[in-house]
Amino acid sequence: xxxxxxxxxxxxxxxxxxxxxxxxxxxxxxxxxxxxxxxxxxxxxxxxxxxxxxxxxxxxxxxxxxxxxxxxxxxxxxxxxxxxxxxxxxxxxxxxxxxxxxxxxxxxxxxxxxxxxxxxxxxxxxxxxxxxxxxxxxxxxxxxxxxxxxxxxxxxxxxxxxxxxxxxxxxxxxxxxxxxxxxxxxxxxxxxxxxxxxxxxxxxxxxxxxxxxxxxxxxxxxxxxxxxxxxxxxxxxxxxxxxxxxxxxxxxxxxxxxxxxxxxxxxxxxxxxxxxxxxxxxxxxxxxxxxxxxxxxxxxxxxxxxxxxxxxxxxxxxxxxxxxxxxxxxxxxxxxxxxxxxxxxxxxxxxxxxxxxxxxxxxxxxxxxxxxxxxxxxxxxxxxxxxxxxxxxxxxxxxxxxxxxxxxxxxxxxxxxxxxxxxxxxxxxxxxxxxxxxxxxxxxxxxxxxxxxxxxxxxxxxxxxxxxxxxxxxxxxxxxxxxxxxxxxxxxxxxxxxxxxxxxxxxxxxxxxxxxxxxxxxxxxxxxxxxxxxxxxxxxxxxxxxxxxxxxxxxxxxxxxxxxxxxxxxxxxxxxxxxxxxxxxxxxxxxxxxxxxxxxxxxxxxxxxxxxxxxxxxxxxxxxxxxxxxxxxxxxxxxxxxxx
Amino acid sequence: xxxxxxxxxxxxxxxxxxxxxxxxxxxxxxxxxxxxxxxxxxxxxxxxxxxxxxxxxxxxxxxxxxxxxxxxxxxxxxxxxxxxxxxxxxxxxxxxxxxxxxxxxxxxxxxxxxxxxxxxxxxxxxxxxxxxxxxxxxxxxxxxxxxxxxxxxxxxxxxxxxxxxxxxxxxxxxxxxxxxxxxxxxxxxxxxxxxxxx
Numbered sequence: 089x090x091x092x093x094x095x096x097x098x099x100x101x102x103x104x105x106x107x108x109x110x111x112x113x114x115x116x117x118x119x120x121x122x123x124x125x126x127x128x129x130x131x132x133x134x135x136x137x138x139x140x141x142x143x144x145x146x147x148x149x150x151x152x153x154x155x156x157x158x159x160x161x162x163x164x165x166x167x168x169x170x171x172x173x174x175x176x177x178x179x180x181x182x183x184x185x186x187x188x189x190x191x192x193x194x195x196x197x198x199x200x201x202x203x204x205x206x207x208x209x210x211x212x213x214x215x216x217x218x219x220x221x222x223x224x225x226x227x228x229x230x231x232x233x234x235x236x237x238x239x240x241x242x243x244x245x246x247x248x249x250x251x252x253x254x255x256x257x258x259x260x261x262x263x264x265x266x267x268x269x270x271x272x273x274x275x276x277x278x279x280x281x282x283x284x285x286x287x288x289x290x291x292x293x294x295x296x297x298x299x300x301x302x303x304x305x306x307x308x309x310x311x312x313x314x315x316x317x318x319x320x321x322x323x324x325x326x327x328x329x330x331x332x333x334x335x336x337x338x339x340x341x342x343x344x345x346x347x348x349x350x351x352x353x354x355x356x357x358x359x360x361x362x363x364x365x366x367x368x369x370x371x372x373x374x375x376x377x378x379x380x381x382x383x384x385x386x387x388x389x390x391x392x393x394x395x396x397x398x399x400x401x402x403x404x405x406x407x408x409x410x411x412x413x414x415x416x417x418x419x420x421x422x423x424x425x426x427x428x429x430x431x432x433x434x435x436x437x438x439x440x441x442x443x444x445x446x447x448x449x450x451x452x453x454x455x456x457x458x459x460x461x462x463x464x465x466x467x468x469x470x471x472x473x474x475x476x477x478x479x480x481x482x483x484x485x486x487x488x489x490x491x492x493x494x495x496x497x498x499x500x501x502x503x504x505x506x507x508x509x510x511x512x513x514x515x516x517x518x519x520x521x522x523x524x525x526x527x528x529x530x531x532x533x534x535x536x537x538x539x540x541x542x543x544x545x546x547x548x549x550x551x552x553x554x555x556x557x558x559x560x561x562x563x564x565x566x567x568x569x570x571x572x573x574x575x576x577x578x579x580x581x582x583x584x585x586x587x588x589x590x591x592x593x594x595x596x597x598x599x600x601x602x603x604x605x606x607x608x609x610x611x612x613x614x615x616x617x618x619x620x621x622x623x624x625x626x627x628x629x630x631x632x633x634x635x636x637x638x639x640x641x642x643x644x645x646x647x648x649x650x651x652x653x654x655x656x657x658x659x660x661x662x663x664x665x666x667x668x669x670x671x672x673x674x675x676x677x678x679x680x681x682x683x684x685x686x687x688x689x690x691x692x693x694x695x696x697x698x699x700x701x702x703x704x705x706x707x708x709x710x711x712x713x714x715x716x717x718x719x720x721x722x723x724x725x726x727x728x729x730x731x732x
Numbered sequence: 733x734x735x736x737x738x739x740x741x742x743x744x745x746x747x748x749x750x751x752x753x754x755x756x757x758x759x760x761x762x763x764x765x766x767x768x769x770x771x772x773x774x775x776x777x778x779x780x781x782x783x784x785x786x787x788x789x790x791x792x793x794x795x796x797x798x799x800x801x802x803x804x805x806x807x808x809x810x811x812x813x814x815x816x817x818x819x820x821x822x823x824x825x826x827x828x829x830x831x832x833x834x835x836x837x838x839x840x841x842x843x844x845x846x847x848x849x850x851x852x853x854x855x856x857x858x859x860x861x862x863x864x865x866x867x868x869x870x871x872x873x874x875x876x877x878x879x880x881x882x883x884x885x886x887x888x889x890x891x892x893x894x895x896x897x898x899x900x901x902x903x904x905x906x907x908x909x910x911x912x913x914x915x916x917x918x919x920x921x922x923x924x925x926x927x928x929x930x
Contacts, residue, residue, distance in 0.1 A: 129759070130759075131752070131755045131756055131759050131765070131767075133769070156771055157771065159771070160771070238770075239771070261790070262766075262790070291768065291791070291792070291793070294768060294769045294770075294771055295766060295767065295768055295769075295792050296751075296752065296755055296766070296767040296768075296769060296792075297765065297766045297767070297792070298759055298764070298765065369791065371790070372789075372790035372791035373790075373791055375790040375791075376789055376790050376791050453791075453793055453795065454791060454793065454795045455795055455796065481840065482808070482811055482812060483808065483832050483834045483835045483838070483840040483841075483842065484832065484834045485742065485777070485778055485779045485808070485809070485812075485832040485834065486778055486834075487743065487776035487777055487778035488776060488777045488778070488833060489776070490776060490777065518776060521776065525837065526837075595771075691833075691836055691837065695833060697777055697833060700831055700833070700835065700836045701836035702835075702836060
């Protein structure tokens with residue numbers, strides 16, 4: 089079978105020039121993203137392949153705000169930025185990251201910005217108008233979508249941003265294509281003077297596969313900004329004319345898409361009068377399922393999928409009697425393909441989500457696509473193994489807060505202080521796990537920073553006290569305008585900033601409160617207390633959540649205040665403390681069974697992966713115990729003691 | 733020849749590293765390979781699945797019942813992994829037990845090794861249990877249960893990957909304590925070979 093790779097770089101399995109080193113760059117080790125020699129084939133994560141593609145395109149400025157499934161793009165670049173001689177930063181949020189890249193691009197320097205799908209909502213204000221001014225240096229925005237919400241609050245389909253903003257969009261299916269399309273994206277962006285979006289999904293970003301790499305080049309790093317306010321200052325008169333330019337460029341983009349080798353036809357099993365139009369991860373399932381079912385099909389694989397290469401699609405439709413559109417999530421291609429058929433009076437039968445052959449929610453797999461192919465083309469589906477569900481009584485293992493997690497202590501104290509009689513506005517981070525028993529400290533969550541904004545609305549119309557929880561990184565990201573709003577408009581609630589000194593959930597990236605971290609340049613910590621006071625907050629306390637008594641009393645006092653009160657619960661993430669040698673000063677604990685009253689407070693109202701209960705006896709697993717000592721304060725009988 | 737390997741366990745057990753080693757080893761052996769990985773929130777002590785497909789595939793996801801090998805890093809997760817099993821599936825399970833909080837919270841029972849064995853034999857084929865933590869300790873690298881499990885995979889002979897490719901891949905992915913990790917790999921392989929011979 090032909091390689092699906094858009095630039096026809098085959099996975100040369102006989103290559104003798106193999107590169108084989110570990111991903112991390114500690115102690116002078118080589119790094120496979122940076123050091124893989126040109127022409128070698130190396131196993132890369134889709135996200136790492138994007139980083140490599142950007143380096144080979146001569147990217148000079150790269151920015152991001154971490155978010156699964158996009159985080160490893162920034163992590164790879166953070167690790168190697170210095171050695172690669174590029175500027176990289178973890179920006180405060182996705183909009184700032186995008187604006188940083190826009191500043192560089194409009195100066196003629198190639199820039200990359202990466203984020204998860206919902207990050208584009210934050211960046212959209214900048215992005216959609218940047219399409220009007222257009223680029224000078226190539227500008228590529230990576231959006232990593234998350235069908236099936238593996239680690240996200242929704243599964244929005246960001247291909248709509250391409251349509252909404254008239255922005256060209258590329259959709260890789262494999263790590264090899266991630267690499268190639270990122271690289272190609274920069275060239276395309278400069279050719280069209282438009283931003284380019286590269287859209288992956290979890291099953292593209294988090295796939296590791298062979299990538300044949302090329303040569304890293306040093307791009308232009310410094311520039312002299314050439315003023316052109318009639319292009320770059322989008323006052324109404326300029327915006328109005330620039331929109332016409334954008335539409336003109338979009339027309340050129342469509343011509344390029346029609347000719348692009350990223351859009352190609354594969355003949356599977358000898359080809360036939362039946363065809364499939366597909367993109368992204370869905371392409372992979374089409375290939376595997378049709379090979380399993382022994383189908384003969386023509387597959388139009390769209391890598392440069394927006395603007396739709398309408399001539400190529402029309403030609404494909406004319407050559408086939410029936411065409412199935414296979415795409416995850418929204419019927420973006422399907423709607424457009426039907427329009428092409430209507431416009432050209434093509435009578436080909438077009439099948440897809442409209443015909444209920446494929447679902448509009450959640451990610452696909454080989455079985456879903458195989459079944460759709462069978463139904464569409466009347467092939468006999470092979471008897472596949474029945475989906476075997478795990479036995480129902482298997483103990484569930486959802487993600488939980490770690491041993492020694494300071495958030496656990498905070499939640500216990502807040503529940504104690506409020507008697508659980510409060511409404512909890514939560515936010516995005518590890519601490520969202522407080523939604524589960526025994527804490528139940530999340531009642532409302534929509535997006536980054538929403539705890540602070542929604543708390544105002546909740547407090548305005550409810551009589552119960554309102555407590556908002558937000559992580560440190562999330563507060564810097566999107567909590568500040570909402571806090572200013574709350575002070576300004578006199579809302580009454582308690583905001584708890586859960587300050588664990590890092591962006592823990594996505595892999596411990598630094599944030600604006602950090603003074604060090606993996607990055608290319610010096611960073612300065614922006615102190616949280618000053619920031620909160622600067623927002624106009626009059627009542628601010630800082631507590632150590634490991635001190636349950638003080639935290640509980642402080643929460644009680646905060647709830648008696650008029651207006652907004654803020655508590656910073658500060659304690660380093662337990663996973664980092666564990667790595668840190670100073671963590672060793674903490675003491676392991678055990679349960680003195682003679683003193684234990686079997687009240688189960690330590691497991692019913694507190695949660696620690698090290699404490700379990702079996703046959704009415706509670707014990708602490710010494711190997712797991714992080715030594716935080718919070719459980720000793722939780723126990724009403726003082727039965728939890730330090731190991732001497 | 734193709735081999736589909738379904739790796740299951742608990743976040744923090746080094747499963748991504750193990751699948752990375754298998755991926756590199758396959759590449760060194762001149763094979764096509766695709767891996768899928770679990771990142772993000774699920775890693776906070778949750779159930780984790782990685783897949784490794786060796787052969788001419790486009791998607792790294794293994795269809796239901798299609799795994800050739802289930803490599804389980806935790807005893808209970810072996811049962812959850814059986815969704816990928818059929819009668820031709822070989823199951824290699826570490827006897828390591830990480831009891832989830834739901835066991836005490838909901839008064840559920842953690843299965844015994846015998847119960848796991850019976851369940852595996854009902855739905856899958858061959859079953860091997862490996863005391864990976866003990867072997868890792870014996871090798872002098874208590875944190876390298878995952879390397880023992882990679883060794884056990886090699887021991888079944890089902891991966892189609894030669895020994896030197898595996899060893900090279902371990903060196904590339906786990907540069908520290910090279911000698912001890914090499915030993916952990918050998919002990920894992922030996923544990924399965926012995927069982928197969930008996």
